[in-house]
Amino acid sequence: MPADWFALNPMTLAGIAIMAAVTIGLKLAGFYTQRLMHPGPRVTRFLNALPGTVILSLTAPMALSSGITGVAALAGAVAVMMRGGNAVLATASGLALGLALRHGFGV
Amino acid sequence: MTTRSADAQSASDVDRPMWRYVLARCGILVPSVLPFGMAVGVLAYGKGFSLIEAVIMSVMVFAGASQVAALEAWTSPPALLALAAIVAAVNSRYFLTGATLGPILSGRGKMRGFFTLALAVDANWAIAMQMRASPDERSGFIRASGLFLMVLWVISTAVGHRLGTVVTDTHAFGVDLLVISFFSALLATMWRGGPQIASWTTALAVALGVWWAVDGYWYIVAGAISGAFVAAFLGDDDQEASDAG
Structure with missing residues (x-):
């Protein structure tokens, strides 16, 4: 060993x-x-809002750090989700769009 | 309200055995967890960790970004205070994780609460917050999915340690893009519009501003707290009702 x-x-x-x-x-x-x-109503609203604001604050700078491909992945995933897609399809679409830009156009 | 909560209970998202629900929701994460864990293993190897030490770290800390940051700053012997500060900064969002999990854990026993908190990471916490299910189903999901993710995390750390000098090209495989897409899809499901516009705009502006101006990971907490403050003071009962549904 x-x-x-x-x-x-x-x-x-x-x-x-x-x-x-x-x-x-x-x-x-x-x-x-x-x-x-x-927690009263105000603190409850604060805690209810946290999941969304944490993920937003985590994700937006992450997307910008990855550049155009990161923003495209974000936009792609959100667009598919908003049009009634499921989470797996939306995630795969965002990834595919970003990877296509990264390898197809070198951005 | 009674009808609404009755609907919520009968229409639980957990419509199959928990392990199958975990695979359905977290299977998509496997391609992002494995290379990330391998990167941690490679870094640990480079800093002189033995295999068992790398595995112990991944089990006990179980927070990838902070492990990467701590390993990058690792000295021999380790500067313990600096290490604590780095991990606290990167993981400060877990204070909010613990706070938001409070309502589904209260009155359910200390051990269950401890293991749920220990096994909560960004991905399964975000799913649990967004899924339509009872408090017990949510905390059960966090423990089951956390265990699933920890097994993947430990195996990939060990493999990475053995790969040693080989650095996997996570950029070419789009690991960053996968994480971004995953969280973006979750954001879209959390979007309710209305009063959320003000709080999300605030969170976005503050997070990007702090990210641009301040080194480190404080932007996550700064954006999250400022946005939630706006929601606390501008929200109304309609907002709460739609959040609960």
Whole structure:
């Protein structure tokens, strides 16, 4: 068995443990915060709106970083979805459009 | 309202055994998870991780973008505080994930809640928020799909570690485009119009502005919170009713 398969370095494990603690800690902090707040109508609207605004804030810069192909993928997927397509078809269409531009036109 | 919620229960999206529902909703993600996980494995190998260390990281952290960012900044021995800051910045959106999952987890036991939170990632959380199902079906979906994605994630990390110096060309295969298309299709299903116009425009403007002006991943939280604030103060009951439906 090669040496680099099962070697355990304490400092590497400490680094991994910190990364894991921060990640689950953020989720738990969010969970307990909303529980202690006893959300009223305004906070409920805030939390209801979050899924959409998180994904929008995550996706739009991602699309711009990928350039024209990224924006085309976004537009393609949204267009297919809005015309009654399902999520898988819309995702595949966005990908196909972006890949066609990337390899067909080199953009 | 009673009729609406009764309709919502009878018309659950989970119309088949959970594992088949998970495959139907998450199967499309396989081509994007595998190369991404392999990239993490390749990076970990380059930073001197053993195979078992790379696997432990992918199981315990289970958050791809933050693993890539942390590995890129990895020193030997690791600078623990810097590592914590990087992971907190990239994963700050998970605070919002935990908050939005609260309503479907409350009163269902600590262990179940913990594992649901641990197994929640962007993709299955987004699907669970958008799917029409009971709270238990939603949290069950997150655990089942999270386990499915974690198995893929760990296998691809291990394969990537073994590939070592070979760097997969994720750009040519359009992995970025697949992720963008997946989230864009979800956005389209979440679009209700009306009062959402103001909150989504705000989120978009703030996210792009912060993304352009500030290094790192703060744009996600900045855009999300500012947009949701607008919804909190401008929304009306019609908005809530349509969100619930």
